[in-house]
Amino acid sequence: xxRIFAYIVHKAGVADDSAAELLTAASKIDSAASLTAIVxxxxxxxxxVCSTLRASYSEVWKIANEAFAYPNxxxxxxxxxxxxxxxxxxxxxxxxxxxxxxxGLSIKxxxxxxxxxxxxxxxxxxxxxxVRQEFGGQVSAHVRCDISSGAxxxxxxxxxxxxxxxxxxxxxxxxxxxxxxxxxGRRYLETxxxxxxxxxxxxxxxxxxxxxxxxxxxxxxxxxxxxxxxxAAVSCSRPVVDAKWLEKSRQVGTSGKTVKPKVYxxxxxxGAFQHLAGIKGNPFxxxxxxxxxxxxxxxxxxxxxxDLLEFLPEFTNKVREMRTVSAK
Numbered sequence: 001x002x003r004i005f006a007y008i009v010h011k012a013g014v015a016d017d018s019a020a021e022l023l024t025a026a027s028k029i030d031s032a033a034s035l036t037a038i039v040x041x042x043x044x045x046x047x048x049v050c051s052t053l054r055a056s057y058s059e060v061w062k063i064a065n066e067a068f069a070y071p072n073x074x075x076x077x078x079x080x081x082x083x084x085x086x087x088x089x090x091x092x093x094x095x096x097x098x099x100x101x102x103x104g105l106s107i108k109x110x111x112x113x114x115x116x117x118x119x120x121x122x123x124x125x126x127x128x129x130x131v132r133q134e135f136g137g138q139v140s141a142h143v144r145c146d147i148s149s150g151a152x153x154x155x156x157x158x159x160x161x162x163x164x165x166x167x168x169x170x171x172x173x174x175x176x177x178x179x180x181x182x183x184x185g186r187r188y189l190e191t192x193x194x195x196x197x198x199x200x201x202x203x204x205x206x207x208x209x210x211x212x213x214x215x216x217x218x219x220x221x222x223x224x225x226x227x228x229x230x231x232a233a234v235s236c237s238r239p240v241v242d243a244k245w246l247e248k249s250r251q252v253g254t255s256g257k258t259v260k261p262k263v264y265x266x267x268x269x270x271g272a273f274q275h276l277a278g279i280k281g282n283p284f285x286x287x288x289x290x291x292x293x294x295x296x297x298x299x300x301x302x303x304x305x306x307d308l309l310e311f312l313p314e315f316t317n318k319v320r321e322m323r324t325v326s327a328k
Contacts, residue, residue: 002150004033005084006057006091007076009098010041013048017260017280018093018155020162023056025091025155027163028120029128034058038083038090040076042069054170064176070188073100079179081108087150089128094154095277096254102152111150114143116273118159118298123147133295157277158285158299199233201250205262206232209252211275212239213268213289213308220245222312223267229319235259237275253278268308271296288312 006022008015019037026035037057039049046064053060061083067075084090090105092098094116106113119131119140126148134141145151201207208227214220220234227234234250241251252259253275260281267288269275276299279285287300290307297303304311 002087002089002147003036003085004029004089004091005036005038005061007080007093007098007101008037008039008049008053009071009093009095010039010045010049013045015039015049015052016093017162017282018095018157019053020056020282021157021160022091022093022155023165024160024163025117025120025153028160029089029123036061038063038080040065040068040079042066050172054172055167056165056170058168058170060170060172061175062172063179064174065179065182067182067184071097072184072186072188073097073104074184074186075182077101077105077108078182078184080105082179083175084109084150087111087148089147089150090152092152092154093277094156094273098154102154106152109150109152111152112145112147113152114145115154116156117153118156118295128153133298138293156273156299158279158282162282198247199250201233201235201252202257202259204233204259206230206265207235207252207259207261207263208232208265208267209235209237209269210240210246210267211237211269214240214245215268215309217243217245219309222309222316226265226312226316226319229316229323232263232265237269237272266296266300267312269296270294271299 004026008019026033036059037053038061040063042064050060050062063079092102103113114130116132117130121129127144128147130143132141208223210223223234235252236246236250240246241248254277256278258278258280261283264283265286271294285300286302287296288304288308288311292305
């Protein structure tokens with residue numbers, strides 16, 4: 001079996017939640033594999049991330065370079081080509097940075113490429129069997145990928161639940177000198193911070209999140225009533241913002257905000273990777289959708305197939321009844 005690596009995204013000295021999910025995905029490929037994490041960056045934040053990852057990865061490859069002070073997939077791609085052994089399997093989170101990094105990297109490595117994987121069925125000979133979705137999540141495609149020359153695979157956020165594993169005392173290997181001088185055709189300009197809204201959805205433990213299934217602006221009130229009963233906040237997917245039913249500050253996803261609630265109610269949300277990438281911290285996900293084949297059910301802890309506009313009012317009434325009883 002080829003050696004398996006995981007590229008870890010991090011911010012402000014904290015590894016992305018996908019670091020634990022990639023461990024699970026790797027175990028589906030080879031349960032006996034010793035997974036190596038690769039982390040790029042600069043300064044104290046990079047050292048902090050590497051130190052944390054030692055508790056779950058047997059080996060952490062640290063690549064420090066001032067050029068990595070700000071994320072740049074073009075530069076990271078050049079660095080990984082220089083350090084990855086031939087025939088390696090690299091797992092990357094399927095979010096905006098991973099989507100930028102992975103396809104070109106597979107070409108440079110002359111290896112296979114599979115994107116947005118949400119299931120792994122193991123290895124058969126020189127072929128890896130994976131599951132991904134086509135046609136907007138309406139079809140689950142079972143794909144055989146030839147990994148004899150290695151592979152770059154992007155893993156859908158939330159598709160692989162973190163495993164309960166015993167802490168390890170991994171080693172940090174400094175690979176910085178192996179990458180040499182790095183130059184890119186693009187450069188960092190500035191970070192544009194999203195405007196703050198009336199409600200900060202990143203601070204709430206429970207979110208009632210609505211999508212296209214809410215159908216029209218007047219129906220947003222149904223979700224707001226449930227949120228009030230639960231002591232939660234209302235968030236949404238991009239179609240709701242595009243329709244101007246809620247402000248941009250309520251959007252969850254790659255082009256919105258990243259949230260880490262304890263409970264996430266996905267109401268009428270299909271479950272596109274752009275939305276799921278904004279949900280971190282492994283929350284308890286309850287999905288309500290009238291389409292039984294909606295991708296959101298692949299990552300939900302509880303799935304409810306029902307008409308959203310009929311289910312939510314009944315659910316709200318039941319929550320209120322329970323709260324009234326417990327208050328007596």
